[in-house]
Amino acid sequence: MSGxxxxxxxxxxxxxxxKGEANVPGDKSISHRSLIxxxxxxxxxxxxxxxxxxxxLDTGKAMAAFGAEVINHGGGNWSVHGVGVGGFGEPDxxxxxxxxxxxxxxxxxxxxxxxxxxxxTGDASLNGRPMARVTDPIALFGAQSVGRAGGRLPMTIVxxxxxxxxxxxxxxxxxQVKSAVLLAGLNAPGKTVVIEKEATRDHTERMLAGFGAExxxxxxxxxxVITLTGQPELKPQVIAVPRDPSxxxxxxxxxxxxxxxxxxxxxxxxNPTRAGLFTTLREMGADLxxxxxxxxxxxxxxxxxxxxxxxxxxxxxxxxxxxSMIDEYPVLSVVASFAEGxxxxxxxxxxxxxxxxxxxxxxxxxxxxxVEVDEGEDWWIVKGLGHGNVPGGATCASHLDHRIAMSxxxxxxxxxxxxxxxxxxxxxxxxxxxxxxxxxxxxxxxxD
Numbered sequence: 293m294s295g296x297x298x299x300x301x302x303x304x305x306x307x308x309x310x311k312g313e314a315n316v317p318g319d320k321s322i323s324h325r326s327l328i329x330x331x332x333x334x335x336x337x338x339x340x341x342x343x344x345x346x347x348x349l350d351t352g353k354a355m356a357a358f359g360a361e362v363i364n365h366g367g368g369n370w371s372v373h374g375v376g377v378g379g380f381g382e383p384d385x386x387x388x389x390x391x392x393x394x395x396x397x398x399x400x401x402x403x404x405x406x407x408x409x410x411x412x413t414g415d416a417s418l419n420g421r422p423m424a425r426v427t428d429p430i431a432l433f434g435a436q437s438v439g440r441a442g443g444r445l446p447m448t449i450v451x452x453x454x455x456x457x458x459x460x461x462x463x464x465x466x467x468q469v470k471s472a473v474l475l476a477g478l479n480a481p482g483k484t485v486v487i488e489k490e491a492t493r494d495h496t497e498r499m500l501a502g503f504g505a506e507x508x509x510x511x512x513x514x515x516x517v518i519t520l521t522g523q524p525e526l527k528p529q530v531i532a533v534p535r536d537p538s539x540x541x542x543x544x545x546x547x548x549x550x551x552x553x554x555x556x557x558x559x560x561x562x563n564p565t566r567a568g569l570f571t572t573l574r575e576m577g578a579d580l581x582x583x584x585x586x587x588x589x590x591x592x593x594x595x596x597x598x599x600x601x602x603x604x605x606x607x608x609x610x611x612x613x614x615x616s617m618i619d620e621y622p623v624l625s626v627v628a629s630f631a632e633g634x635x636x637x638x639x640x641x642x643x644x645x646x647x648x649x650x651x652x653x654x655x656x657x658x659x660x661x662x663v664e665v666d667e668g669e670d671w672w673i674v675k676g677l678g679h680g681n682v683p684g685g686a687t688c689a690s691h692l693d694h695r696i697a698m699s700x701x702x703x704x705x706x707x708x709x710x711x712x713x714x715x716x717x718x719x720x721x722x723x724x725x726x727x728x729x730x731x732x733x734x735x736x737x738x739x740d
Contacts, residue, residue, distance in 0.1 A: 298332060301740035302590075302697070302716035304704025306684075308735040309552030309600070314543040316687045318368065318533035319561050320722055321467070321495050324394050324533045325349050325382040328402050329503050330372030330425075332379075332478060334565075335528035339370045342533055346391035346721045349637035352561035353397050357383035365458040368533075378479040382408040386446070386740045389414045391692065391721040396445070396469055397426045401472025404430035405479035406454035416649050417692035417718075423447055424610040425464070426472045432458040432724060433476050457482040457522055464642065465615040467492035467565075470518070474500065474507075480522040492615045493565040502529055528535065534561035534593050539723050541569055542698050543733060545623045546597040549630040549706040550677070554599050555733060556583075562592045568617030569624060570596070574603045576631055602679045604631035611639030618642050622654050622699040629663040630706060641670035647718070648691035657688030657700055661711060685709035694718040698726060705735050712740065 323343040328351065330337030342348065352370070356362045361383035375381070375619030380403050387410055388397035389557035398413055400423070403410055409669025413419065424443030431437070434452030439445060459478045460473050470486050474496055478486025497518060500507050506521035540557045547553035561580070562570075574580055579599040586593055605626060614637075617624070621643055628635035643650040651672050655665040666677040690697040697716045704711030716739070719726050727737055 296582040297717065299400040299715035300717040301714055302701065303710050303738055304701040304708060305710040305736040307311040307550065307705050307736045308734055310543070310547050310555050310705070310735060312555065312733050314540070314555050314557045314729055314733060315533045316334065316539040316543065316557060316729065317345065317723060317725065319536040320345065320538065320706050321346060321493060321498070322533050322561070323348045323396065324398060325495055325499050326357050326533060327351050327362065328398055329499055329526060331355040331358060331374045331526065332377050332402065332530045333374040333377045333503055333526035335374065337528040337531065339372070339533060340532045341368050342370050342393050343536065343722070344368060344510070345724050346390050347395055349711065350388065350392055351395040351399065354387045354389065354395070357387060358403070361461040374526070374528065376593065377446045377523060378406055380406040380408055383410060386411045388668065389418060389716060391415050391418055393418060393421055397423070397468040397472050398424050398475060401430060401451060401475035403451055404435040404449065405433050407449045407453045409448065411446060411448040414693065418431050419445040423467050423646055425466065428603050430457065430476050432460065433480055436702055437614060448738040449551060452530055455480040457484045457508050459485040461487040465490040465492050466642070467496070470566050471496040477520045477522055478505065478524070482522055484522060486518045487515050490593065490612070490615050491565060493563065495563065498728065499583055503527055532588055534588060535559045537561055537569070541620045542579070542594065542597060542702055542723070542726070543730065544598040545627050546702045546705050546730070546735065548573060548601045548604070551600050551602070554593060554597070556597050558595045559593055562597045565616050568613040569620035572609055572613065572617065572624060573627065575607050576627070577601055578604065581691050604679070606631045606633035606635040606676045608636040614639045617700055619695060622650050622695045623702055625654050625658060625674050626699050626703045628674035628676050629658060629703065631678055632678045633676055635674045635676060636671070637673070638671040640672070640687050644669070647693040648696060650693065650696065653689065653691050653693060653696045654699065657686070660686035660688060661703060661707060672731045682707045683709060684711045687714060690715045690718060692718050694721050694723065698723065701737050702729070719724045
């Protein structure tokens with residue numbers, strides 16, 4: 293599937309129990325960072341379990357364009373021969389990041405303190421997303437940027453010739469912005485400090501430390517203060533990418549709402565800054581258990597078993613949890629449709645500026661399928677109908693957003709009537725094996 297080509301309408305029909313093992317792809321966040329930090333290290337970084345979706349492949353192409361040697365050995369095994377911190381060369385062509393907000397923002401940060409000029413573009417969805425949240429802080433290092441109105445792609449960035457370290461307080465909870473500033477700080481002399489009032493996913497901090505950077509994290513009255521010493525020589529690593537909890541969300545949520553289901557998702561990353569959905573589902577009464585808990589590569593990992601849960605209850609989701617599950621709210625809203633009572637989600641304004649306006653996209657689609665939704669700028673409420681009572685039967689717009697498309701496919705598995713999306717092609721950006729994996733569990737998802 294391709295998020296850049298002909299639309300692929302898809303339909304999910306009510307199905308029997310979902311059973312078996314769901315081997316979801318590698319973690320997208322860690323996959324992006326493995327390629328970027330591997331390119332900034334000196335020597336060969338070896339990666340296994342890399343997510344080979346379009347988003348990550350676009351990041352790999354970008355690292356090659358900057359001069360790193362990026363090799364696909366097959367089976368999710370890759371190697372990156374890096375050029376060192378500050379060693380990026382100027383690419384010959386425009387860097388196309390496809391659908392990936394994570395990819396483009398992290399790459400902008402990584403090149404912002406190199407003396408090169410780079411033009412970035414993406415697909416229609418990415419070119420509509422705000423980039424000022426990254427171009428503003430990298431300007432403090434000395435980088436310059438020129439883009440379309442509203443700080444949108446295509447955009448050209450002129451890296452800082454003589455970068456200076458910065459102290460930056462992230463104005464919104466965003467791991468992408470935090471990570472962009474830290475990656476820019478790698479090639480600035482002295483100490484770069486990033487302050488975040490709300491903790492966001494911390495893969496960048498963990499991986500920087502693993503690659504040998506001098507980095508510290510301190511909880512203070514200001515918030516979470518991250519201090520990075522610039523211009524280190526990063527050491528190449530051997531990285532086993534855990535499986536993506538954001539991708540696991542779809543078979544897990546499908547199992548929870550589909551009668552008779554029992555699905556095991558092995559080797560899931562359970563970084564506490566990423567696992568908010570699973571905590572929330574348990575609070576709603578979902579039958580989720582962790583098996584074989586362990587640590588791999590500095591990240592907590594377990595096998596997650598999800599079973600059909602007929603007595604789900606609506607809850608008020610803790611707003612402090614939003615940053616740890618921001619990508620999972622669309623599929624959570626589907627689960628909430630099958631719960632009894634209202635599920636209230638607050639502090640989620642970031643959903644308005646993802647691949648699509650995810651609150652609007654999900655609220656519109658849920659209503660078309662017979663579920664009542666209230667919404668505001670940074671909140672929404674799904675009024676659950678209880679198990680077996682969700683009508684379904686509608687075709688929903690995916691808005692070039694992979695998570696919207698997959699969420700409505702999950703809804704169709706347990707609704708009274710099939711649920712369709714106008715375009716399932718963006719699913720390839722993060723979960724290229726979604727259809728065969730769900731089909732192998734017993735789902736009935738077809739291309740129309």
